[in-house]
Amino acid sequence: MDAAGILQILIYLAVITALTPLLGGYMAKVYEGQARFLGPVERGLYKMCGVDTAREQHWTGYALSLLAFNLAGWALLFGLQRLQGMLPLNPAEMAAVPPDLAFNTAISFMTNTNWQSYGGESTLSYLTQMVGLTVQNFVSAATGMAVLVALIRGFARANARTVGNFYVDLVRTTLYILLPLSFVAALFLVWQGMPQNFEPYTTATTLEGANQVIAQGPVASQVAIKQLGSNGGGFFNVNSSHPFENPTPLSNIVEMTFLLMLAAALTNTFGRMVKDQRQGWAIFAAMGLMLVIGLGVATWAETHANPAMVAAGMDYAMGNMEGKEVRFGIANSAIWATATTAASNGSVNSMHDSFMPLGGLVPMVNMLLGEVIFGGVGAGLYGMLIFVIVAVFIAGLMVGRTPEYLGKKIEAKEVKLAMLALLVFPISVLGLGAASLLGAPGAIQDSGPHGLSEVLYAFASATGNNGSAFAGWTGNTLLNNSLMGAALLLGRFVVIIPALAIAGAVVAKKVVPPSAGTFPTHGWLFVVLLVGVIAVVGGLTFFPVLALGPIVEHLMLGAGTLF
Amino acid sequence: MLKELRPALSMMIAMTVVTGIAYPLAVTGIAQSVFPSQAGGSLIEKDGKVIGSELIGQPFTGPGYFWGRPSATSGADPNDPAKTTSVPYNAANSSGSNYGPTSKALIDGAAANIEALKAAHPDQKGPVPADLVTASGSGLDPHITPASAAWQVKRIASARHAPFDAVQQLVGDYTEGRDLGILGEPRVNVLKLNLALDDKWPLKK
Numbered sequence: 001m002d003a004a005g006i007l008q009i010l011i012y013l014a015v016i017t018a019l020t021p022l023l024g025g026y027m028a029k030v031y032e033g034q035a036r037f038l039g040p041v042e043r044g045l046y047k048m049c050g051v052d053t054a055r056e057q058h059w060t061g062y063a064l065s066l067l068a069f070n071l072a073g074w075a076l077l078f079g080l081q082r083l084q085g086m087l088p089l090n091p092a093e094m095a096a097v098p099p100d101l102a103f104n105t106a107i108s109f110m111t112n113t114n115w116q117s118y119g120g121e122s123t124l125s126y127l128t129q130m131v132g133l134t135v136q137n138f139v140s141a142a143t144g145m146a147v148l149v150a151l152i153r154g155f156a157r158a159n160a161r162t163v164g165n166f167y168v169d170l171v172r173t174t175l176y177i178l179l180p181l182s183f184v185a186a187l188f189l190v191w192q193g194m195p196q197n198f199e200p201y202t203t204a205t206t207l208e209g210a211n212q213v214i215a216q217g218p219v220a221s222q223v224a225i226k227q228l229g230s231n232g233g234g235f236f237n238v239n240s241s242h243p244f245e246n247p248t249p250l251s252n253i254v255e256m257t258f259l260l261m262l263a264a265a266l267t268n269t270f271g272r273m274v275k276d277q278r279q280g281w282a283i284f285a286a287m288g289l290m291l292v293i294g295l296g297v298a299t300w301a302e303t304h305a306n307p308a309m310v311a312a313g314m315d316y317a318m319g320n321m322e323g324k325e326v327r328f329g330i331a332n333s334a335i336w337a338t339a340t341t342a343a344s345n346g347s348v349n350s351m352h353d354s355f356m357p358l359g360g361l362v363p364m365v366n367m368l369l370g371e372v373i374f375g376g377v378g379a380g381l382y383g384m385l386i387f388v389i390v391a392v393f394i395a396g397l398m399v400g401r402t403p404e405y406l407g408k409k410i411e412a413k414e415v416k417l418a419m420l421a422l423l424v425f426p427i428s429v430l431g432l433g434a435a436s437l438l439g440a441p442g443a444i445q446d447s448g449p450h451g452l453s454e455v456l457y458a459f460a461s462a463t464g465n466n467g468s469a470f471a472g473w474t475g476n477t478l479l480n481n482s483l484m485g486a487a488l489l490l491g492r493f494v495v496i497i498p499a500l501a502i503a504g505a506v507v508a509k510k511v512v513p514p515s516a517g518t519f520p521t522h523g524w525l526f527v528v529l530l531v532g533v534i535a536v537v538g539g540l541t542f543f544p545v546l547a548l549g550p551i552v553e554h555l556m557l558g559a560g561t562l563f
Numbered sequence: 564m565l566k567e568l569r570p571a572l573s574m575m576i577a578m579t580v581v582t583g584i585a586y587p588l589a590v591t592g593i594a595q596s597v598f599p600s601q602a603g604g605s606l607i608e609k610d611g612k613v614i615g616s617e618l619i620g621q622p623f624t625g626p627g628y629f630w631g632r633p634s635a636t637s638g639a640d641p642n643d644p645a646k647t648t649s650v651p652y653n654a655a656n657s658s659g660s661n662y663g664p665t666s667k668a669l670i671d672g673a674a675a676n677i678e679a680l681k682a683a684h685p686d687q688k689g690p691v692p693a694d695l696v697t698a699s700g701s702g703l704d705p706h707i708t709p710a711s712a713a714w715q716v717k718r719i720a721s722a723r724h725a726p727f728d729a730v731q732q733l734v735g736d737y738t739e740g741r742d743l744g745i746l747g748e749p750r751v752n753v754l755k756l757n758l759a760l761d762d763k764w765p766l767k768k
Contacts, residue, residue, distance in 0.1 A: 004741070008745065008746060011745065041581075045581075049570045049577060051574070064567050065567060065571070069571040069574060072575040073575050119657070131579055131583040131584065132583070134583050134586070134587060135578060135582050138578065138582040139582070167570060167574060170574070178582075179586060182586070183586065183589070186590045186594075187590065187593060187597075190598050190601050190602050191597075191598050193601045193618050195605075196590055196602045199604075202604060202606060202616075204606070204613045205612055205613070205614055206621040207623070207754070207757055207761065210621075212615060212619070212653075213655040214604060214606075214615075214616055214654040215654060216604050218587050220590060220594065220602075221590040222587070236657050237658055238658060238700055241701045243618040243701060243704070243705055244616075244618060248747070249741065249747020249748075250746060250747075253746055306664050306670070306673075308670045308673075309670060309673045309677075309693075309696060313677040313681065314673065314690055314692075315689070315693055315710075316690070318692065318708070320664070321694050322659075322660065322662070322669065323659045323660065323697075323698065323699070325699055325704050326632070326704055326706040326748060327704075327750050328747060349700070351660070353659075353661040353662070353663060354660065354662055354664065356664050360663075445661065445662075446665075447666075448663075448665055450663030450666065470661070471661045472662065472663065553664070557664055561665065563665050563667055
């Protein structure tokens with residue numbers, strides 16, 4: 001790796017760190033109701049929808065509202081895809097999306113995953129992209145952030161019953177956080193060269209006289225929120241490696257910043273809302289530590305060119321350029337791959353399937369650890385707080401004291417709920433992944449260990465609600481669309497419901513003042529313990545299958561074996 | 564549950580109006596009036612005809628043109644529309660190869676690219692630059708590295724009967740540095756460079 005590459009990594013980390021307290025402080029204000037510049041719109045929305053803002057909800061009511069709202073969104077998106085052939089704004093004359101694909105896509109966007117079994121420019125009309133997908137990009141992100149805020153209130157309040165009002169959290173997130181930031185970003189991206197139009201596809205006559213059909217569309221408005229809301233679903237098939245979806249290195253750094261900044265800043269929002277910013281920084285440090293390790297490994301792996309190609313007469317110096325764009329090079333491709341899987345975003349600017357074995361291992365591990373290295377907006381931090389509960393529980397076991405976190409006693413109920421959320425991951429990834437291996441082996445493109453990696457990646461991506469892919473694997477079959485749909489739902493709602501239940505349990509507890517025996521959760525000892533717990537849980541569960549996939553592939557490539 | 568459905572449905576519809584209609588239309592309106600060229604896809608016109616987009620790569624195979632990167636995109640087979648076949652730089656169906664690093668198809672393809680490139684550039688004895696051997700992620704990469712452009716200069720100079728130094732100079736003029744001096748990688752836009760070639764030393768038809 002050259003100095004320019006390292007410098008770009010450092011710049012990226014510095015930007016994210018600098019934005020964390022700024023955005024974090026602003027979001028804390030939003031959730032405390034102090035942002036009011038869209039007051040009339042906000043009040044209009046509540047009035048139209050019959051939302052009583054004064055009435056806060058018990059965790060069960062909060063969960064019920066959330067589920068009903070998500071169900072409505074799913075139905076709307078499913079219907080839109082099935083009917084797109086008859087609806088306007090369809091200049092490329094796309095036909096109705098087949099039912100299993102529409103089912104999978106509707107779940108995928110509702111769960112903030114944006115797994116794409118389809119190619120955007122060859123399947124969806126402009127109307128579906130805009131009124132269907134863009135909307136879910138906003139509201140699925142807002143849903144994740146709402147769950148997080150409810151859980152934070154659980155810790156911040158004492159002897160209470162309610163955790164907030166779902167619709168108020170949803171509307172405030174959308175109006176005051178997601179919309180203004182997306183709006184500014186979209187215009188910046190158009191300036192850099194991203195199309196924003198409703199024209200039919202352009203037919204150009206190339207210099208050598210061939211016809212080239214160039215896809216168009218309202219790209220910028222969707223890409224801005226796809227990055228900001230950790231959604232990741234591309235307007236085009238190849239996502240942000242498409243020159244229209246990521247025209248320049250400048251658009252690239254903005255998109256990379258947008259994909260991580262809200263998840264990072266929410267750690268600070270958390271700290272502010274529990275009235276101790278050090279708690280937020282401790283979690284930021286644990287996440288940051290894991291991110292930096294991943295960045296190091298991925299960048300190092302990708303600077304090595306494929307030895308089999310070098311043997312055939314290719315220059316070694318540039319590294320592994322298969323599936324990468326010249327304008328981004330190795331450094332920006334490796335940063336993106338690490339950040340997008342850490343953040344549960346899932347957009348890509350290079351093809352992860354063509355990474356070197358250990359380069360592709362990093363995104364996989366990021367997802368298998370539970371999407372808690374910053375993670376999806378909201379989802380990453382509530383996932384991390386579930387790990388925190390397990391970490392303080394283990395620390396409590398070691399010294400024989402009832403564990404506490406932020407002054408709340410962590411008891412059997414909370415630990416059981418946390419374990420339920422953690423068990424979903426291996427059950428879904430390994431169980432449903434095995435079912436796909438047996439039922440649809442034909443979906444696998446590559447022979448040898450890489451074929452197993454492709455399946456493992458897909459189910460890790462679905463369960464983690466990430467959405468990126470080892471794209472050689474064919475997800476678009478009846479069985480795989482259904483299995484992946486199940487993995488998406490498990491990974492989303494069987495974490496959301498326990499998280500809200502934990503919020504409901506801890507909000508009722510009284511605050512115990514810290515004593516000499518309290519384990520401080522804002523220091524380095526806690527950070528190391530937390531990272532250790534995450535590594536052990538993920539490592540023990542998934543090491544065997546990783547050994548059979550990318551690790552053995554790395555060794556075989558070194559020995560010159562091809563498949 | 565029924566009581567939950569009314570706010571859920573009406574909120575979903577309200578959100579659709581705000582984020583799915585008002586937001587993209589507002590962005591479109593401003594984008595098209597402030598950045599009309601970019602919003603329209605950065606199209607390049609010549610003699611009133613659209614010849615491409617400066618952001619989207621094109622296939623080049625003639626000896627008088629700089630060649631771009633291999634492209635893994637596909638499209639409908641002209642002989643049998645039910646089948647798909649390799650259509651490089653199909654800008655209506657972006658795709659990478661998605662081959663894993665131990666794939667025999669990947670390595671065989673790379674070896675074939677290397678052979679073909681070496682045969683077309685007999686003056687070049689050293690290894691072939693990696694970006695000319697490997698397929699880009701999008702299949703539409705508009706750029707090659709300055710090293711890859713330099714590697715091809717002699718072929719173009721002799722095909723166009725142009726002085727070697729002048730072609731090399733032109734490559735230098737069309738080399739873009741890193742954005743803000745730091746971000747991304749130095750690169751050459753193949754379509755723009757080839758347009759400039761046609762301007763300076765037209766190919767005899």
